[in-house]
Amino acid sequence: MSPILFALVMSLIGLIYVLITARAVLASDPGNATMQQISGAIREGAQAFLAQEYRVLVVFAIVVAVLIAIFIRWQTALSFLVGAFTSALTGFIGMSIATRANARTTAAAMKSLDAGLRVAFRSGSVMGMSVVSLGLLGVSALFFLFGMNREAVDAITGFSFGASAIALFARVGGGIYTKAADVGADLVGKVEAGIPEDDPRNPAVIADNVGDNVGDVAGMGADLYESYVGSIVAASAVAVVGAARGELSPSTVLLPFAIAGVGILASLIGAFMVRTRENASQADLLRSLRTAVWTASALVVPGIAALIALDGTIGWPIFFAILLGLAAGLLIAYFTEYFTSYTEKPTQGIARSAQTGVATLIIEGLAVGMRSTFAPVVVIVIAVIGAYLLGYNNVVDGRMGGVDGGLYAVSLAAVGMLSTLGVTLATDAYGPVADNAGGIAEMSHLPKEVRQRTDALDSLGNTTAATGKGFAIGSAVLTALGLIAAYAQTSGLRAEQLTLLDPKLLGALLIGAMLPFLFSAITMTAVGRAAMEIVNEVRRQFREIPGLMEGTARADYAQCVAISTRSALREMIVPGVLAVAAPLIVGIVLGPAPLAGLLVGATGSGFVLAVMMANAGGAWDNAKKFIETGELGGKGSANHKAAVVGDTVGDPFKDTSGPSLNILIKLMSVVALVFAPLFVQIGGLVR
């Protein structure tokens, strides 16, 4: 069977799983009237946000598509639109199922922990599998339609660009939304009014729960959709240039699609492994999710081996390069957990530093975040150098190997890392559902044991969220490097042009290293500004609605939702435009080789900054949770208050700015790849 046909069949099987599982989730008990009402309010808010977000993005997408059609080709423009549309669609699917599964998870948790886990995880797997299935379906179908030649590969770079552009806005917009609502709800509700989290009297409580869905579900999904598609496109783009030069076997172009197909099958099987028993410990719950990931990883290895063996022209070193990528993903997840889990020393050290006050807790958190960058960087560097050397020395039938082989192996390592995304994303998208389920339990005044069960599920979600972020960053870096390699290949840039001795390249590299900082500054300030608006609105409602604090009057939730929506949409424009404009400006003004410098600089500093922010944020969050378990004075103590400040500082770090950097580096790389012909034609205005 042709690899493309195989990929198409696998993605259709994935979509069938999505349909069946979604129906199964919807068929479960939706809970009592109150629960349904709350869930409905969250869904409405999330739908309203996505609808308005997509309305803005349609304009953006059409403008960009027209530009691509004029300056590049109509096929690329069409791919761009399909990529953008399917990215938005996966966000919509994920949000739709998550906002229906939340109350159903609460209802299931009324029966047992296992029932709750299953509903929540199933809904996560709907998201995970729709991302991989739609992504693979989209690129494979377009590649097939456009004739499976070099032009077809060029065209599907547009698909990756479309997915990337939507991902950026979804991540940034969703990230601002979720943290503005979260911080706003906490600052007035918890701190000023002294009411508990998820208390129905808090006017921002629905907006907060909406935020989990638009940020952590739709935003995260779009991010990884982009990585997934980008890695496949990058690998086939590198391969098609190498094959045209006779350096690579023609089947290398199709291998990434086939690997993705194998990965979908492995993920499907892994997803069936999730179950638990009543009174399961946190460790048991974590193990059940890990079993799913590890099963998928274990299955994908022989599958890829079979692909290599069946083809016969690709060479076994390539197989080991793919394994390097897969292993790197698992290792980064491991290190992320070490630095952010409160059972480990780093996070406990942050908690202990609360004893000398907020300042030392902040310093220690930043230091832990910075220290945690060492391991992921070394892991990625070993994977990149290792994969390259394998590919470089991979000689089959007297051809392959060399620079083309090396770059191809690096881009395939990214495909390998992301091959089991269907199930890893499921464990991640499960988190916000469990989080919402806890909120609904609280707001509908359910018995204490239900809340305990949802808390157990939620706490597990925090762990998977942290490791998921590490995985997202690592895969983004490998994907970006794959895209940069593809950019260099398709622009026909020779080694001596991409030299550090070129001051324009060096200068662009320095600017690239600065951009993630500027980008983070903009997104962090945006969260602060949006949160201030929520704070003012919540204060106004407490002041002007009589009986709100006593619980006799109902808060105007819709107003907070509307404010979050408006400000998130307003604030996502500047960073979004920056990310698209920066590579265009540098590519046109300084030329194609310096643009590669910009991309490398941004990837380097963006990688490190993203890991730092994600891990510092996760560690602060868990340092607070560590104290809440009763350590160091427990909840309400001075140490706890200091830890709450750390958690609040970490919120935009880990949920807005940090994750947005993943997309920044991928988006800039794919913009370079798509517009490469234009940059080569102009050749730089500054000579």
Place this chain on the structure above:
Amino acid sequence: MSPILFALVMSLIGLIYVLITARAVLASDPGNATMQQISGAIREGAQAFLAQEYRVLVVFAIVVAVLIAIFIRWQTALSFLVGAFTSALTGFIGMSIATRANARTTAAAMKSLDAGLRVAFRSGSVMGMSVVSLGLLGVSALFFLFGMNREAVDAITGFSFGASAIALFARVGGGIYTKAADVGADLVGKVEAGIPEDDPRNPAVIADNVGDNVGDVAGMGADLYESYVGSIVAASAVAVVGAARGELSPSTVLLPFAIAGVGILASLIGAFMVRTRENASQADLLRSLRTAVWTASALVVPGIAALIALDGTIGWPIFFAILLGLAAGLLIAYFTEYFTSYTEKPTQGIARSAQTGVATLIIEGLAVGMRSTFAPVVVIVIAVIGAYLLGYNNVVDGRMGGVDGGLYAVSLAAVGMLSTLGVTLATDAYGPVADNAGGIAEMSHLPKEVRQRTDALDSLGNTTAATGKGFAIGSAVLTALGLIAAYAQTSGLRAEQLTLLDPKLLGALLIGAMLPFLFSAITMTAVGRAAMEIVNEVRRQFREIPGLMEGTARADYAQCVAISTRSALREMIVPGVLAVAAPLIVGIVLGPAPLAGLLVGATGSGFVLAVMMANAGGAWDNAKKFIETGELGGKGSANHKAAVVGDTVGDPFKDTSGPSLNILIKLMSVVALVFAPLFVQIGGLVR
């Protein structure tokens, strides 16, 4: 007159100025017995610290010198020792005069503001002029002794290495010392015991004042000594390779020395411009210091033009490249002031964010720091690209220009930026003297108007400290780029070897981008650990010394000084070894070309991170001062308390980790340059 002779004469004139000015400072009124006693205690503490620090460094220096003698050449080893010794000597001179000028500044301030300003600035100029004079004397004399040929240039790279190594330990050790004492004194004294700053009852008060001298005087001096020497060595190293290939005129090798000589003369004249009148406003005081810097800058331009004109073989484009460097330094200082001064919007915005609590103040400060990286990076990039293009297209007598000409122009831009260092460093080293003077006024219970005058002088010092840091970072980056260019030239690395397509170079670049984060994490944690020891000691003294709080018993200052000394020396080892070991390991394991990638990655991310940390720290400090002027509730309000936390977080940012990064990037570059022959010979263990 030969340029080298000219340089030697100018540096001797500088040293004569140092002697005369030091005598003038010592001749002024040393104050009453109490003041002399306090000043004596500070001097003793600072001397003890430097003595112990240098004892550790002698061992380190001898070990490294032996390694250089074995693997490279004895001339380089000798230069290393001379560089290390003179660097330590400038630190000692600066500390000696500063700890004698502090009480004298207080005594002069009893007469008038102008008198106080003069004594403090004169002592700063002793530091500034001894840095440039000793630096230029050292490199010129060695260059002359070793025969003024290519081998001589190779040998004096050792001088730069020696200066750099001492600078790192001085910056890191001094930075840890000063912030551990400062944070420790504040946390227990100000926060727990509720006594004012500089109160004699605080057992850590002397250690705090010692810290200003060992950190901000000796540390800062060593840092800029390194930049100054490094820029000269880098430029002549680039020139000597180009001259040997017949691409550059032989006089290009000597030009950097001559420019430095002109700069000393211009700085001398500028230093005489500092005066003020009684009742001078903050703006007046700032203007008087700026007049000195601007006079020097204005004078250096015709001086350099004269050098170019007299030589006749160098070409005018080189002149404009030097001006670009000079202008870049002034611009970066301007932007630094904008982002950290409380008369401007960014810092006021941080202060206002205190209204929603500590968390938002921290987020806003980090965001301001990140945003402030944009302008300096763009300024440096324009200077680098501009200088390169000028040098590349600079054709004189049918030779010069091309890559050699471009790299030479970039390295000369660094020399241009640092040419007026004598006076810019004077305005910077003035700060800690004024700070100490205020402390002595407080501790000796002098009349209120004296404290007001010293406060005015101190506040000015904070502004010059912030701009000085911007200048230090900018010059460090240009110097590092010059050193990297020299490294690439002397290793004989061709353009196609230094390509981003080499995965080892790319991997090393990613590791380089990570190192500044790791390094900052280590130094920040070190400050925290050392501060904890001070906290415990101060708490112990308050507990165990009866009558201390009532002022009837005397605190055991020496104990706090001893603890700060011990922990700073202990904590400086790991980061110091890391900075030397990282380039050695990468150069030996991955080879010479990937090492260039490491250096570029570290320079890019180190630059941005250093600016971010320095400016965030400065802005937090001034946001607190803004509130202390009575804004937003003034001193003691909730907003002020939040701002104090921000200031404490910023302390290690701006005075330990941030500035240490300057040296990290220069030191790694110079290690590469010195050991280049070794790396080329081995050629990398991983092939």
